[in-house]
Amino acid sequence: xxxxxxxxxxxxxxxxxxxxxxxxxxxxxxxxxxxxxxxxxxxxxxxxxxxxxxxxxxxxxxxxxxxxxxxxxxxxxxxxxxxxxxxxxxxxxxxxxxxxxxxxxxxxxxxxxxxxxxxxxxxxxxxxxxxxxxxxxxxxxxxxxxxxxxxxxxxxxxxxxxxxxxxxxxxxxxxxxxxxxxxxxxxxxxxx
Numbered sequence: 001x002x003x004x005x006x007x008x009x010x011x012x013x014x015x016x017x018x019x020x021x022x023x024x025x026x027x028x029x030x031x032x033x034x035x036x037x038x039x040x041x042x043x044x045x046x047x048x049x050x051x052x053x054x055x056x057x058x059x060x061x062x063x064x065x066x067x068x069x070x071x072x073x074x075x076x077x078x079x080x081x082x083x084x085x086x087x088x089x090x091x092x093x094x095x096x097x098x099x100x101x102x103x104x105x106x107x108x109x110x111x112x113x114x115x116x117x118x119x120x121x122x123x124x125x126x127x128x129x130x131x132x133x134x135x136x137x138x139x140x141x142x143x144x145x146x147x148x149x150x151x152x153x154x155x156x157x158x159x160x161x162x163x164x165x166x167x168x169x170x171x172x173x174x175x176x177x178x179x180x181x182x183x184x185x186x187x188x189x190x191x192x
């Protein structure tokens with residue numbers, strides 16, 4: 001997707017701000033954050049060479065701001081989990097792309113659920129590897145103990161992917177034009 005440098009810069013700053021500021025503002029609501037949807041959006045709307053840079057920089061910057069950076073080895077799993085979300089989104093972005101239609105909203109919601117499940121399964125496995133004895137019972141225990149967090153994270157992702165991610169994507173896709181095509185109809189906005 002070709003972009004002029006000004007638009008690319010504006011998109012990079014917008015995605016970074018969504019992830020960074022959203023994480024800071026929503027910090028008191030565990031597992032309700034915008035980093036996941038910002039990672040998803042970076043892979044959808046930015047060139048590949050920018051996706052990982054934006055993803056890592058918003059996570060590192062928000063971790064530094066919140067005082068988390070370097071505090072635990074789980075960071076290896078959280079960072080790699082977000083990079084994996086970015087990779088999966090890049091791999092399947094042709095299936096996710098769409099116009100301003102309900103079908104695209106459903107794709108965003110489903111993507112949020114699937115990517116969150118993938119991320120939570122990976123990071124819970126990290127918790128198991130870093131803090132538990134390696135037994136099948138402990139592995140099962142980690143996933144059982146993680147269920148309440150995963151459920152809340154799934155709800156968060158469903159909300160953020162559809163109510164934040166989809167509008168952001170639509171604005172990126174169509175720009176701030178005077179015209180928006182919705183299915184087979186055209187809506188034109190005229191200023192007086």
